[in-house]
Amino acid sequence: MGNFAANEGLSIFVILVWLGINAFLFVHFYIVFLDERFYYTRVLLGHALSWARAPAACLNFNCMLILLPVCRNLLSFLRGTIQCCSRTAARQLDRNITFHKLVAYMIALHTAIHIIAHLFNFERFMNAQLDGNASDINYVLSQIGNGDNRSFLNPIRTNDTNQTIVMFTTIAGLTGVVITLALILIITSSMEVIRRSYFEVFWFTHHLFVVFFIGLVLHGVGRIVRGQTVTSLENHKPNECEKYFEQWGKNGSHCQYPEFAGNPPMTWKWVVAPMFLYLCERLIRFIRSQQKVVITKVVMHPSKTLELQMKKKGFKMEVGQYVFMQCPSISQLEWHPFTLTSAPEEDHFSVHIRIVGDWTERLYKACGGDKSEFQDAWKLPKMAVDGPFGTASEDVFRYEAVVLVGAGIGVTPFASILKSVWYKHVQENADIFTKKQSFLKCM
Known part of the structure; x- marks a missing residue:
């Protein structure tokens, strides 16, 4: 038992810390989207909003990590740096591909949760837009922003559409499809039977990670996930005003129409550093190849x-x-x-x-x-x-x-x-x- 702890203890600790960070991010961002700012978003979508955003945060974290284990020059530098201090820590770097695979599986898991949750979200967005019942708060919320088209909550702005059209005509939908297809091809071509028998297929398909990361950075630019603005919350308290939604904006009503804004894209903040490191890695490889x-x-x-x-x-x-x-x-x-x-x-x-x-x-x-x-x-x-x-x-x-x-x-x-x-x-x-x-x- 002592030898096992000495040989595998640090590896187990690293994996537990990684799993712990994933669990923390999931729970934290699940709770964040239960905040008052997203009250009306949850009226339309229910808890599917949190189920979509929590795995998105974990995806950002794991996509930040996925490139680091394949930066061979960085690992060689770290090995030489920490070897003099701890040979046990240096040996963990030899398991870089194993960790790379674990992170990839985690990305696949959170991608599946994210996609399923958003399928429910778009279905509910569509139903709210098609409702046509002015006495239904979901329909009223969907009509906000029709005039200036700035403070809308429901990203589906017309009845003459469907989920498939939205998927291929919005930035979030189109990049989501591209990211998912790239991820499926990368993971399936990485299976051992493909890698051993058809290495070229694995090699070329794995380079779809470039498409994956470009789509990932652009995915949130459309700002489809929207919440009530801080200024609007001062004049419109959702807990108090929800039941008076038919009088919103009318003379004598203390509840004005709520205003909404999209969340700014955050993924680039997570992945810009590892993308830069990997770019430097490829530059070094190119110089060596010459x-x-x-x-x-x-x-x-x-x-x-x-x-x-x-x-x-x-x-x-x-x-x-x-x-x-x-x-x-x-x-x-x-x-x-x-x-x-x-x-x-x-x-x-x-x-x-x-x-x-x-x-x-x-x-x-x-x-x-x-x-x-x-x-x-x-x-x-x-x-x-x-x-x-x-x-x-x-x-x-x-x-x-x-x-x-x-x-x-x-x-x-x-x-x-x-x-x-x-x-x-x-x-x-x-x-x-x-x-x-x-x-x-x-x-």
Whole structure:
């Protein structure tokens, strides 16, 4: 139990804090929209208003987080910063993709709640507009703002429409449809069976996140969710005036017509910082991709495994790290991760690539893997390399005893470690902290 707490305690704490913030935001914003300002909005919509706005707040929070776990350079910087203070905290960064997935599931959950609630809202908006009964407060509220069209409460302003038309002719409706379709495609294409068998589908579809975030920022611009203005509340108390709605604005009435205004869009305040960080991340990746990479050696190993030995100016690595590689002659957009199999002491860096998919098959052929004759260096494809990026294997020499367990191509991180151990003991005769290493290869 003690080992479990030491290894998993911080992870569990982080997840509980994340869940707690989600719960707090949901409850807080549910209560916020029970405020007096939204009294007449609730008359039209009931509690579906709060059920729509509470998950929207959680969506803002999670959309703020979703990009951070995939900012690889940021994570590498954080790893180097906190590693000297806490190795346990540094190891949490290795679970970035797991947290990325959890946040995505939470976004999907709150999106579903938000959509269902708004379906009820638009149905009630439509019914109130079509009522036509001047003795019904819902109809009276729907007619407010017909003259100047500024202080309206009901965003549906005409009888000659329906929910489908509203969905595709309003900013909120149209962006909502776009966001939802993008999210569905992103999540479904991220399933393991798609990712493993059709990686290109996953890769291209995942970049719909750009469309998702643009739609997210624009979603609230239409200000469909509206409440009574503060000035209006001073002259019109909803609790007192609701029952006199037929006399609103008439001579002798102490209740004037209420005035309404839309909530200003808030999502951009949540996502602008992570969007900026991610933009910087992509800029760094682009600059790195333009740096020249020279393939110095190509080795064809048994079982269709390709080894590439490369050099790049200024490239520095640690054991167990990985890089992202692109071959422009195969695809200008696809980047694939590969663990480095060389040691930091070597004058080159290398990767071992198992040929298991379309991209790796084309790289295999481009490097002459399907030819028996010698391949000239100038015929080898150009490569772009982004990285290296840190993993938990970097800490291997911080422990006295280490057990390395790998299977198949999964042993590649340990090739770097074993080579580095050999260099340290044989060539450098260095005194390293690690005294015992066990290497287990599973068949």
